[in-house]
Amino acid sequence: MANLTVQDRSKIWRALMRRWSKDGALCNFTKQALYNPQTDTGAIASVDTWIDTHQGNTTLDNIGMNGSLSIAMRSALSAEQKTDILIAIAAMRRGAEYLRSVFGQEVD
Amino acid sequence: MTTRFVLTPESAQFPSANFPQLTTIHSTERILVLAFDPTTQETCQWRGIAPQGVTGTWTAIITYAMASGVSGGVAFDVSVQAVSNGDALDIDASVSFDTVNGGSDASVPGTAGYIEQISITLNNMDSVSAGDWITFRVARDVADANDTAAGDAYVLSVEVRDGA
Numbered sequence: 292m293a294n295l296t297v298q299d300r301s302k303i304w305r306a307l308m309r310r311w312s313k314d315g316a317l318c319n320f321t322k323q324a325l326y327n328p329q330t331d332t333g334a335i336a337s338v339d340t341w342i343d344t345h346q347g348n349t350t351l352d353n354i355g356m357n358g359s360l361s362i363a364m365r366s367a368l369s370a371e372q373k374t375d376i377l378i379a380i381a382a383m384r385r386g387a388e389y390l391r392s393v394f395g396q397e398v399d
Numbered sequence: 400m401t402t403r404f405v406l407t408p409e410s411a412q413f414p415s416a417n418f419p420q421l422t423t424i425h426s427t428e429r430i431l432v433l434a435f436d437p438t439t440q441e442t443c444q445w446r447g448i449a450p451q452g453v454t455g456t457w458t459a460i461i462t463y464a465m466a467s468g469v470s471g472g473v474a475f476d477v478s479v480q481a482v483s484n485g486d487a488l489d490i491d492a493s494v495s496f497d498t499v500n501g502g503s504d505a506s507v508p509g510t511a512g513y514i515e516q517i518s519i520t521l522n523n524m525d526s527v528s529a530g531d532w533i534t535f536r537v538a539r540d541v542a543d544a545n546d547t548a549a550g551d552a553y554v555l556s557v558e559v560r561d562g563a
Binding site (some may be wrong): 299304305308309311312313314315316317318319320321322323324325372 | 436467548549550
């Protein structure tokens with residue numbers, strides 16, 4: 292399985308910010324640090340690439356998800372937000388409908 | 400300066416697509432707000448009659464609070480359409496807005512829920528005069544370089560002043 296497309300990563304980006312806006316979850320980072328569709332960079336791209344790179348590993352891997360994030364985002368994201376990112380990306384890798392079943396109407 | 404309009408969330412009018420959600424914040428006070436998305440440019444409008452005595456340069460003051468973002472900035476656009484008695488504009492099928500007036504706040508409040516106000520000078524007022532049927536269109540300019548804050552921006556009110 293390849294990395295998600297920019298379109299799919301953007302869907303995750305929008306869904307997560309809608310979710311966190313609804314929850315009032317503090318976002319001490321910019322929307323571009325979460326994901327920038329123009330440059331295909333940011334936390335969502337980092338974690339998706341991390342999943343893709345390591346999904347075929349058969350040995351214990353010492354590069355954790357946190358290590359895939361930029362230094363700034365490691366501390367800016369809360370543990371819950373990191374979990375949301377991981378869940379959203381993993382779900383989107385199964386398809387938008389799967390992601391929608393987890394995040395509901397926040398997914399366009 | 401004289402306040403000419405106070406535009407509230409409950410009096411906003413919405414296009415057929417890409418409009419801010421009219422929602423409430425505060426679990427018990429149920430404060431109505433317009434929730435502007437951070438990635439899709441959403442617009443809403445207010446319509447009325449330009450009051451008698453309007454003069455000088457107009458200004459829009461947007462009062463907002465962030466839903467969750469405490470880093471980065473936000474940007475808004477305000478466009479104006481002024482239609483005079485007898486103007487050749489088919490309002491049933493067309494619009495004729497003047498050039499967008501933009502403004503931004505480079506730093507949103509450090510606490511979500513704190514309000515801040517952005518003042519946007521309305522240099523492009525579509526040659527409005529007293530008695531005109533006037534439309535104010537407000538949008539979050541999500542593509543603006545200063546619009547970097549994550550999450551929704553809640554607009555609580557827009558005050559429109561003139562130079563009188």
